[in-house]
Amino acid sequence: MLLRHTPKEITGREALVINPAKTCQPIGAMVAALGIEGCLPHSHGSQGCCAYHRSTLSRHYKEPVMAATSSFTEGASVFGGQANLLAAIQTIFALYNPEVIAVHTTCLSETIGDDVPQIAEKARQEGKVPPGKHVINASTPSYVGSHVTGFSNMCLGIVKNLAVKTGKRNGKINIIPGFTEPSDMEEIKRICAMMKVPVILFPDTSGVLNGPLTGKYLMFPKAGTPVEELKATGDSRATLALGEWASADAAKYLDSAFKVPPVILDLPIGLSATDRFVDALRKAAGVTVPASVEFERGQLLDVMADMHPYLYGKKVAIAGDPDQVTALAEFFLVLGMLPVHIVTGTPGKRFEERIHKMTGTMGRPVNVKCPGDMFLLHQWIKNEPVDLLVGNTYLKYIARDEDIPLVRHGFPILDRIGHSYFPTVGYKGGLRLIEKILTALMDRQDRDSTETGFELVM
Numbered sequence: 495m496l497l498r499h500t501p502k503e504i505t506g507r508e509a510l511v512i513n514p515a516k517t518c519q520p521i522g523a524m525v526a527a528l529g530i531e532g533c534l535p536h537s538h539g540s541q542g543c544c545a546y547h548r549s550t551l552s553r554h555y556k557e558p559v560m561a562a563t564s565s566f567t568e569g570a571s572v573f574g575g576q577a578n579l580l581a582a583i584q585t586i587f588a589l590y591n592p593e594v595i596a597v598h599t600t601c602l603s604e605t606i607g608d609d610v611p612q613i614a615e616k617a618r619q620e621g622k623v624p625p626g627k628h629v630i631n632a633s634t635p636s637y638v639g640s641h642v643t644g645f646s647n648m649c650l651g652i653v654k655n656l657a658v659k660t661g662k663r664n665g666k667i668n669i670i671p672g673f674t675e676p677s678d679m680e681e682i683k684r685i686c687a688m689m690k691v692p693v694i695l696f697p698d699t700s701g702v703l704n705g706p707l708t709g710k711y712l713m714f715p716k717a718g719t720p721v722e723e724l725k726a727t728g729d730s731r732a733t734l735a736l737g738e739w740a741s742a743d744a745a746k747y748l749d750s751a752f753k754v755p756p757v758i759l760d761l762p763i764g765l766s767a768t769d770r771f772v773d774a775l776r777k778a779a780g781v782t783v784p785a786s787v788e789f790e791r792g793q794l795l796d797v798m799a800d801m802h803p804y805l806y807g808k809k810v811a812i813a814g815d816p817d818q819v820t821a822l823a824e825f826f827l828v829l830g831m832l833p834v835h836i837v838t839g840t841p842g843k844r845f846e847e848r849i850h851k852m853t854g855t856m857g858r859p860v861n862v863k864c865p866g867d868m869f870l871l872h873q874w875i876k877n878e879p880v881d882l883l884v885g886n887t888y889l890k891y892i893a894r895d896e897d898i899p900l901v902r903h904g905f906p907i908l909d910r911i912g913h914s915y916f917p918t919v920g921y922k923g924g925l926r927l928i929e930k931i932l933t934a935l936m937d938r939q940d941r942d943s944t945e946t947g948f949e950l951v952m
């Protein structure tokens with residue numbers, strides 16, 4: 495009902511976004527901070543921002559998400575939030591005793607112009623930061639960028655504040671897994687373990703945002719990347735940044751500050767991108783690809799070949815984060831599908847160019863917009879219907895209005911589970927994606943088939 499009045503006719507819009515395909519920077523910063531062991535994210539702004547960010551994350555992960563706030567009131571809004579943050583740092587260490595407080599800013603504290611690194615330094619000088627504990631920070635004004643930018647900024651904050659170089663290489667490979675699910679981070683670690691490559695994966699929300707029910711509440715689950723490992727990222731052999739938008743900045747910083755060579759890759763979603771990830775890992779670590787990894791690749795290839803007739807020529811509309819959408823579009827093309835409408839809400843110059851280049855082989859025009867919104871996506875669909883929608887929960891309105899099957903992927907997913915526990919990266923993740931897509935398409939085929947066309951066997 496929400497979108498019933500979306501008009502088919504598209505008129506130019508410059509200053510109006512309707513149903514954005516993104517959310518705000520601090521949410522990404524919070525996710526990245528939660529991937530550090532013993533870390534409490536801290537929102538330097540008003541309580542409302544923090545409450546919104548925490549509730550969105552709790553709804554997506556179905557887990558309690560802890561974060562503190564500077565609780566700005568009128569006074570802080572006028573005179574700045576230094577006093578609030580100093581008091582917060584002292585109180586947090588005294589009450590909750592985290593290893594790290596990861597401070598991110600909000601629209602309000604950025605507009606005031608609070609200098610968070612200076613305030614953190616003042617807290618250290620005044621003895622408000624206990625020995626061995628850390629306060630790190632990231633600038634995350636939400637009137638630019640998106641949750642992906644916020645994630646990237648906090649990854650950069652992690653290495654800027656914590657990484658050191660001892661001069662002795664540790665033989666490890668840094669992996670920045672991008673704005674992905676805890677299940678994806680787990681899967682990336684599993685692939686690295688299969689290849690016997692020692693890695694420092696950061697941030698790592700596996701076990702934090704998809705932990706078990708034990709009957710015992712731990713404010714800081716025994717998971718996440720330990721601070722000692724984060725410090726050691728300056729001594730690693732190389733950094734693999736998975737997803738240019740979410741991970742490249744931190745990898746480039748490690749290169750410029752500590753000469754740790756970066757390799758910027760796509761998210762390893764689908765056959766080709768996973769091949770590139772495995773190959774880059776092999777080269778960076780100087781190992782060979784084991785038979786177990788080749789076996790999983792072969793399984794994915796087998797299913798792709800078997801299911802090709804059911805996927806070939808199916809039109810798809812995709813909305814989501816640029817790193818996710820780019821990798822998905824490539825996978826769909828390899829599967830013989832046609833990604834015809836694509837939007838991301840996260841700004842970035844190279845996105846449209848990359849998608850156009852990638853889809854050039856399709857031999858037909860593709861609608862791409864960056865930054866775009868779901869209203870425009872809906873209009874495109876009204877002009878050229880698709881067989882499948884892929885994106886976050888907010889696409890369910892378009893799915894309902896246009897009667898199109900939806901495969902939920904990306905952030906946020908507020909009305910389903912599974913994303914925290916079952917990966918979509920790697921060869922196994924590719925299998926899961928195909929399963930989800932096929933199920934959606936075949937369920938629709940069954941629903942719409944005639945009595946005589948209702949098939950038992952595919």
Ligand code: SF4
Nearest residue numbers: 518543546600601636
């Ligand atoms: S957009 Fe700005 S003001 Fe709104 S919740 Fe996000 S950080 Fe807070």
